[in-house]
Amino acid sequence: MPDWKAQSAEGPAEVPSRSSKRGLDWFAFFVADIQTGFGPFLSVYLTTQKWTQVDIGLVLSIGSLASLIGQVPGGWVVDRVQSKRRVAAFAVLGIGVSALLIALTPVFATIAAAKLLHVAASSVLGPAVAAITLGLVGHAAVGPRLGRNARFSAAGNGLAAGVMGACGYFVSAQAVFFVTAILVLPALLALRIIRESDVDPIRADGGLDATETNQRAASLVRFFRRPGLMVLIACVMLFHLANAAMLPLVGSDVTARTGRWATVLVAACIIAPQIIVAAISPAVGQLAQSWGRRPVLLIGFATLPLRGGLLALTNDPYMVVAVQTLDGISGAVMGVLVPLALADIARGTGRFNLAQGIVGSATGVGATLSTFGAGYLADRFGVSSAFWGLAGMGVLALVLLIAMMPETRPSNGD
Amino acid sequence: MLPAAVVVLAQIAAGPGSAQAPAGPGSADGDVAPGLTSVISQRRLDSVLGREVRTRVEEDVGRIVDILADPQSRVQAAVIEFGGFLGIGTRKIAVDWSAISFENDGKRTIVIVDVSRDQLRLAPEYKPNEQPMIVRTSD
Numbered sequence: 001m002p003d004w005k006a007q008s009a010e011g012p013a014e015v016p017s018r019s020s021k022r023g024l025d026w027f028a029f030f031v032a033d034i035q036t037g038f039g040p041f042l043s044v045y046l047t048t049q050k051w052t053q054v055d056i057g058l059v060l061s062i063g064s065l066a067s068l069i070g071q072v073p074g075g076w077v078v079d080r081v082q083s084k085r086r087v088a089a090f091a092v093l094g095i096g097v098s099a100l101l102i103a104l105t106p107v108f109a110t111i112a113a114a115k116l117l118h119v120a121a122s123s124v125l126g127p128a129v130a131a132i133t134l135g136l137v138g139h140a141a142v143g144p145r146l147g148r149n150a151r152f153s154a155a156g157n158g159l160a161a162g163v164m165g166a167c168g169y170f171v172s173a174q175a176v177f178f179v180t181a182i183l184v185l186p187a188l189l190a191l192r193i194i195r196e197s198d199v200d201p202i203r204a205d206g207g208l209d210a211t212e213t214n215q216r217a218a219s220l221v222r223f224f225r226r227p228g229l230m231v232l233i234a235c236v237m238l239f240h241l242a243n244a245a246m247l248p249l250v251g252s253d254v255t256a257r258t259g260r261w262a263t264v265l266v267a268a269c270i271i272a273p274q275i276i277v278a279a280i281s282p283a284v285g286q287l288a289q290s291w292g293r294r295p296v297l298l299i300g301f302a303t304l305p306l307r308g309g310l311l312a313l314t315n316d317p318y319m320v321v322a323v324q325t326l327d328g329i330s331g332a333v334m335g336v337l338v339p340l341a342l343a344d345i346a347r348g349t350g351r352f353n354l355a356q357g358i359v360g361s362a363t364g365v366g367a368t369l370s371t372f373g374a375g376y377l378a379d380r381f382g383v384s385s386a387f388w389g390l391a392g393m394g395v396l397a398l399v400l401l402i403a404m405m406p407e408t409r410p411s412n413g414d
Numbered sequence: 415m416l417p418a419a420v421v422v423l424a425q426i427a428a429g430p431g432s433a434q435a436p437a438g439p440g441s442a443d444g445d446v447a448p449g450l451t452s453v454i455s456q457r458r459l460d461s462v463l464g465r466e467v468r469t470r471v472e473e474d475v476g477r478i479v480d481i482l483a484d485p486q487s488r489v490q491a492a493v494i495e496f497g498g499f500l501g502i503g504t505r506k507i508a509v510d511w512s513a514i515s516f517e518n519d520g521k522r523t524i525v526i527v528d529v530s531r532d533q534l535r536l537a538p539e540y541k542p543n544e545q546p547m548i549v550r551t552s553d
Contacts, residue, residue: 039500041500048464049464053479053480161499252497252539255496260473262497263497266497267499270499
């Protein structure tokens, strides 16, 4: 008799309902879909709307700056809010409204507002997806589950890139944003299928568990002193410093070399890694559980300078596409292991989502510097020097990881 | 800070009647500076910024993103963005204005840029803050 009661309290926590798991699959998928049009494609669209390069640059800079600043408070908000589902729903709606504004009124004021709305929504949506995941399955099972999320997210990314790229090419750039707004509906539907009662709000923040009861652990200063947190933030920043400029550089290099087939080859450079991510992410999640986080992170980080070096040495555009698939390995590792290691580090603090926000900002800083640095190197010394420079940053990230990053997997296997 | 179209006058209905539309007050009864008159153009003018362009032979597709003029206000070149996918991996190249022509295929006007693929390939990327290298017609 008492067992029955204990199980019902524990039951949904340990084994979330099938429908919630399915819901999370498709939510990860559609969230990836609705983000596709907001990347560099926005500048293509604004060009078709007769915007000048200066205005496009300005509105994009406003967006990137807001994103650097906004992600930390975004994560903090997700920690504070009780219902992670509701905050995710508002964020998805915000992205839908932003897409409609962009499609319907391409004048400076509304595009700037739409961009800021998108940034605000994204800065809570990213952490919210991981928070729902953690709240749904709990820390012990979160590794494989993050692997599954990454699979659906990569499938969404790859498919959306193909569909929206084709849509922009054959229909119109504007249509891409209407498609985005329409895809908000299945995203919300998927979110509805996740049961509110299945998402434990305390676990979703990496909340206080039985072993760690004192409030002192939650204090910010103590939180930042947690082993591995600062190292992981620095490693992620260096990773993106090495990584972010590679694809654009590959893209313009391929465009310069191949002419007519450039579009198809650049598309392959974007979509092929997503296929790899979708294929291997669940295995990455399993390995992180059985081997530990460190060895898997090492593989992901080691792939990056390898890719940079190979890109510097390769001239053939088709070989470039092949080398680009290595991006899928590091992409899968980052997609699974970064939130996983953060969940390890933030366990018992209730600050999992704040940590995600900080890592998000670090990603933004790394990516921005990457574009500047690689652009400078490419102008002064040529494209292959830029690839060598990026590979060098990748080596730095790897060395820091090897030297400083502790194993964060709970020792008792939980 | 509104998106500035370089040429927005596309006066298609420039029939003989409308050509004599009263030009703004030329004398002292308005705010208009003396000597400045507005006329409806009789010639067909097309908007240029954001237009899709094609190369003549290999059909590379790009888009005009900027217009460059010299200190004497003569238009010298167009900046064209080529290639890429979803905005990733595009290349901006400055092409001599004389290499650009508008051709009507019966239904619509297509902008043709008369440079070869090799020229596009070898052309340095256009940088807004540097003196541009301009690609000229192939022959």
